[in-house]
Amino acid sequence: MERVTHRRVRFAGQSTGSGPATCGQVSMWLDITDKDPREAFFNPSGEVEAPAGLTVDDLLAELGALVCRHESLRTYLTEDAEGGLTQTVTGSGEFPVCLVDLGDAPESLWEALAERRQVVERLPFDLKAELPIRPTIFHASGEPLAVLLSVVHTAADGTGVRNLVADLAAMARARAKGLDRPPPPPGRQPLEQARYEASAEGRRRLARASAYWDAGLAVVPPTMFPRAPRPGPPAYHAAVLHSRAADLGLNLQALRYDVSGTAVLLAATALVLGAYTGTPGCAVRLICANRTSEPERRAVACMIQGVLVSLDLGGTGFGDVVARAWSASVRAYRHGLYDGREVRRLTRSAERRRGVRLDLSCVFNDMREETRPDHRLAAHRAARPRAAEEAEVRAAMRDSVYRPEPAVEQETFALYAEDTPETLRLTLHADSRHLDPDAVRGILYGIERLLVESAFGEVRPEQVGELTGLAAGPAADLAAGRPAGPAVDLAAGRGAGGPG
DSSP states (O other): OOEEEEEEEEEOSOOOEEEEOOHHHHHHHHHHHHSOTTTOOOOOEEEEEOOTTOOHHHHHHHHHHHHHHOGGGGEEEEEOTTSOEEEEEOSSEEEEEEEEEOTTOGGGHHHHHHHHHHHHTTOOOOTTTSOSEEEEEEEETTEEEEEEEEEOTTTOOHHHHHHHHHHHHHHHHHHHTTOOOOOOOOOOOHHHHHHHHHSHHHHHHHHHHHHHHHHHHTTSOSOSOOSOOOSSSOOEEEEEEEEHHHHHHHHHHHHHHTSOHHHHHHHHHHHHHHHHHTOSEEEEEEEEOOOOSHHHHTOOSOOOEEEEEEEEOOSSSHHHHHHHHHHHHHHHHHTOOOOHHHHHHHHHHHHHHHTSOOOOOEEEEEOOSOOSOOTHHHHHHHTSOHHHHHHHHHHHGGGOEEEEEOOOOOSSEEEEEEEETTEEEEEEEEETTTSOHHHHHHHHHHHHHHHHHHHHSOOOGGGHHHHHTOSHHHHHHHHTTOOOOOOEETTTTEEOOOOO
């Protein structure tokens, strides 16, 4: 049986400083404070396996050193009366560490770690008074097994957490071998990032981003969900699809069109969502990493921001939408660093000019570490018979795994793509007033179906609704809470069974 205790780790003697918050911190702060702090938290986390030969006290010492190395883990955020946000880096303090003793059942580590992750990802932080890190050490009667690092999202995004995990792993390996700690990674600290944003170059970059937003807000569709929502308060749910077939279809088309996999997946998502809602265009907030230089790539910080992308869903084939998604995403990435408070002002101004409320609650986040087409596979695939390749991809659809999950986002529509071994993991968070569980299931399988069908034959945009079972009739059924009928196999001209 698990036994839980707590320790506090102290640190002292580090550099201090204060200054304006970064654009990434501001955007995440606004996102968090917009939502119910009792419910709407997603604290990113990552685990490190403990190398043999360490003690719990060894790991506590390394955790203290880790906080010393990264200013974002020693940062408090405070808001003034005018809405300005300040970051303050402390040089000394302490933070809590949870110790989970698995006793004589170390084989239960990964189950216990998954359960703990679900807890810490939903615990709010007091960003004005609490350090933004909550580690958990798992051990078996004193023998360390793993560390789960959980941080508030203003302190680190997904890449930031991966950098943090890599740093702690390197530190733990060195300690287990009796070596000196490796030097900290040369990542840009948040106060440095704030100084860059206030520089002449940074101000020019922010000004270009504001102009990009102003132009986009003038023409963006007011909403992706023109139908009135079901009555009642928002109710969020989620589901995940693991699909090898979608991964293969995605990479085939990234190779064919010589674009990033992000562009292909964005096009497929936009077309399927457009088929469900009956809208001729799609507006989403594309999550930009904002990490182009080496110091940015190595930083333990929150740098992601969601930037507006609008796509026309017309054309003679799927490739037309892919091309538009590619050019739109490239433009978006160039303008992914912006002042979130200024964008809010621009949004209110656009709403007054247009006389409508702009609903920008659709999110697309490709979190995969590698999104470029794998050209090494091109020669291998060119040598294979097309029929054999198609048969492999279609057969892989039978192995797709779908399951509901607890929602950790409060958006009308938020699609996340992640890498898992040999599969693409697609997670969709949704407001059930617009997308009930049947609709979420239909959209996820619809994206998979479109990626597969368009990999081996031309699919016109107007065919997507029929292909996926999300055409006007089925979409209306889904909106009323009735399941959609089976998808139609356009290539073979026969009905296909629903997703398994």
